[in-house]
Amino acid sequence: MKVTNPPIASDLMATARSFGNYDLAAALSDIIDNSIQAAASQVEIDFQYFDNDVIVRIRDNGSGMDGETLKRAMRPASSNPGTARDPKDLGRFGWGMKSASLSQARILTVVAWQSSNFVAARWNIDDITDWSMDFFEGGEAVSLLDRPPKSDSGTEVIWTNSDRLKESADSVDADELSTVVAMARKKLSLVFHRFLSGEAGTKLSITINGTEVNPVDPFVTSHNATQTLDAETIQMTGGRNILIKPFILPHFSKLDVVQQAEVGGEEGMIRNQGFYIYRNKRLIIHGTWFRLIPHGELSQLTRVRVDLPNNLDEEWKITLDKSDAQLPSALKSRLLKVIKKFSKKSVSVHRRKGVSTHIDNVEKVWCREVKNGQVIYKVNREHPLTRSVIGQDGVEAVLAMLETYFPADDLVKDSAKGVTQGPSDPCQFEYLTKQFFFKYLNDSNEEERSLENFIAYIQRVEPFASQKAYASSYVKENLAIYLK
Ligand SMILES: Nc1ncnc2c1ncn2[C@@H]1O[C@H](COP(=O)(O)OP(=O)(O)OP(=O)(O)O)[C@@H](O)[C@H]1O
Ligand SMILES: [Mg+2]
The missing domain is CATH 3.30.565.10 (Histidine kinase-like ATPase, C-terminal domain)
Structure with a gap:
């Protein structure tokens, strides 16, 4: 019944x-x-x-x-x-x-x-x-x-x-x-x-x-330093193809602050490395290696685009909310091979660029000194912002403490993975630019005070010097009003 x-x-x-x-x-x-x-x-x-x-x-x-x-x-x-x-x-x-x-x-x-x-x-x-x-x-x-x-x-x-x-x-x-x-x-x-x-x-x-939602390309393909490696196609039964395209992102220091925030975000570059799984060009999940390798083992600059058609949903166990999927076990070894193939390349990009982006005649935030073959990093006391607080109570003690207990060992350990120390949001950079501008208004005399002079000035001071284009457009668009 x-x-x-x-x-x-x-x-x-x-x-x-x-x-x-x-x-x-x-x-x-x-x-x-x-x-x-x-x-x-x-x-x-x-x-x-x-x-x-x-x-x-x-x-x-x-x-x-x-x-x-x-x-x-x-x-x-x-x-x-x-x-x-x-x-x-x-x-x-x-x-x-x-x-x-x-x-x-x-x-x-x-x-x-x-x-x-x-x-x-x-x-x-x-x-x-x-x-x-x-x-x-x-x-x-x-x-x-x-x-x-x-x-x-x-x-x-x-x-x-x-x-x-x-x-x-x-x-x-x-x-x-x-x-x-x-x-x-x-x-x-x-x-x-x-x-x-x-x-x-x-x-x-x-x-x-x-307000328009703007696209954020996690591979920064428009940047001329982004490396695109050969695409691979995995053919599944029934003519269902998976397209795999690895990208090696430009070193963090080559990106402007907006790009840094977009590709690094609050989670940082390491959390965002990994596979980016698209189903019919719509992103399902990102920043996972599906436990094929530990997170952080490869350079943080590595991102692999995986394009799935919609007739593999069952194999990939696409979830109802389309925000998760599982790597089919039959594909594990294929994908591992793909990762191994380009991993050496991405690490070398990172190491090469990771040393330092040296810009001459620029007031750095940190100075590197070599004494008896030993390297020491010191806060640059000539940097205009540092100089403006030197002499105040306790400042010297704080600087000395930061220098003495600089986490050099940790930095060395982490260097293969890459350390992303930068703004996670352009607002941080913009805030600093604005503060620096107000200080300039205070310190400069009236005859020489101008937007052009300020822009020329910050081109010689870190961190603005390595973000020239962004800094100068931010200043022109947002700070000109203070000079009227
Ligand atoms: N914006 C829309 N314009 C036209 N038709 C729509 C729209 N939204 C929903 N529909 C219709 O409603 C149906 C049900 O949508 P629903 O999102 O519930 O399920 P689905 O898209 O078929 O599958 P899934 O659960 O995977 O999203 C769609 O198949 C479509 O025919
Ligand atoms: Mg639907």
């Missing part, structure tokens, strides 16, 4: 909130995947505060949906993961739009339009008895939008009662939210960089609250 035994709607949908391990960026990415799939060239994401709630609207100018398609799309498990997909399809499970949205909010509303036909549907996990879903047509559907659409067709995904983005049921922590949104912006820059740059086909524009 068989009996029908369906799940209780509210229980299943409440559980769906925990499918995958979505953070805000991963949730937005799953929604953007659908927009790309619908051939959208523009995705506008807006965070709005309303009545102690955070409302998130993700609007695209893709194909939109008609009523029947929307009803099917809203269905949990709207397709079978085993079904073959179009080779360019970014979807797999038939869950993304629902699970990603509900991971952040309790109410998911989707409005779609094609020409002047508007339809909308809504799941509210607190009001879902017997799978009853709100459905709207025409004017009712249009009224759910906060502004008229500009494109002929499109879709807007709306999250309301966004409890996961709120501090508590009745309050929103604006600072916390803006930090979370800024982090999501950074991740989207990386996850979709090949779409944002146009490399993956039609150029995609993503905005968050009106």
Whole structure:
């Protein structure tokens, strides 16, 4: 005997909130995947505060949906993961739009339009008895939008009662939210960089609250010191190919501060070395060696791009939230071979450049002295910023302590891996430039005080000297106002 035994709607949908391990960026990415799939060239994401709630609207100018398609799309498990997909399809499970949205909010509303036909549907996990879903047509559907659409067709995904983005049921922590949104912006820059740059086909524009998300290329391919090694193709059964392309990044000191922050980020270069796994050009995971080698064994400059088609999802065990995958064991030895082949090369790039970027006639932050064959590093007391505090109580003692207990042994031990000591965020560099500028305003006399003189001056002082172009454009764009 068989009996029908369906799940209780509210229980299943409440559980769906925990499918995958979505953070805000991963949730937005799953929604953007659908927009790309619908051939959208523009995705506008807006965070709005309303009545102690955070409302998130993700609007695209893709194909939109008609009523029947929307009803099917809203269905949990709207397709079978085993079904073959179009080779360019970014979807797999038939869950993304629902699970990603509900991971952040309790109410998911989707409005779609094609020409002047508007339809909308809504799941509210607190009001879902017997799978009853709100459905709207025409004017009712249009009224759910906060502004008229500009494109002929499109879709807007709306999250309301966004409890996961709120501090508590009745309050929103604006600072916390803006930090979370800024982090999501950074991740989207990386996850979709090949779409944002146009490399993956039609150029995609993503905005968050009106500001464009810029692509971040983790291989800095536009830099002429980036080395690209030969690409390899691993052929799997059924003509399914995996493309592998190793890159050796320019030494950290050759990057400007923005690039340093982008490729190093807060986690640093070492954490970001490794494989970058793309599924249909969309980044799934990065900065892993899949335990083939210990992290940090290879030069920090090594990054390997791995391009997967979407018909290897099962072998790679792509997760529902598209932010994890497992290396199929049959590929382990192949990938290890790839790593071994280029590892020597990357270490030598690092060692060669890692010694020092010596710039003559520049006031350094540190001085290197050789006495009786022994090398000693000392803080340069002639550096204008150091000079300005010398003579103050305790400064000399602090400098002497820093020099005496300089972690030379650790530095030597770490040198093969590469030590990334630099700003993890351009703001740190900009802050220093600004402080230096204020000091210049104070110290210089009126006749010689000018933007040009300041720029010429900082070209002879570290750390500005090794960031000439960036420093001078920052000064021109941001500090000129102080001289008026
Ligand atoms: N922005 C959109 N424009 C047009 N159709 C969409 C859009 N978003 C979703 N859809 C439709 O809804 C369906 C379900 O989307 P959903 O993200 O839930 O699953 P999926 O994309 O098929 O698979 P996955 O779970 O891997 O994301 C899509 O297959 C598509 O037909
Ligand atoms: Mg999807």
